[in-house]
Amino acid sequence: MFSSVRFWLGFIVLVYLVVALVVRSRRPRIPVWGVMAFASFMVVVFGLVGVDEVVSAVDLDVILFLIGMFSLVSLANSSGLLEVVARWFISVFRRRVALLYGSSLWSFSCFCC
16 A cells, blocks of 8 residues: 555645645745645646546535635635634633633534534
């Protein structure tokens, strides 16, 4: 399994993604879509996904869902809503452990009920 060339090429792409996203967190000028587009390019160039398989590998419903979610989060971020919610969480749950438990329980109750 580990001797397969495809495995190591996929591993290289995964390492690139992790390193690029960590670097991006320190330098926000690098756009996320650029990192992901280059990773997609590497997958096609390395032959992990064939050029003719690219269209079938992309699910249009998922793409449209992600566009909608990124738009909503961007809107919430630019309006300051995310900062208000973060400050509220910090004021209610004063310690880090309480903040971790509280945010976990809150998100679990929002998505499960």
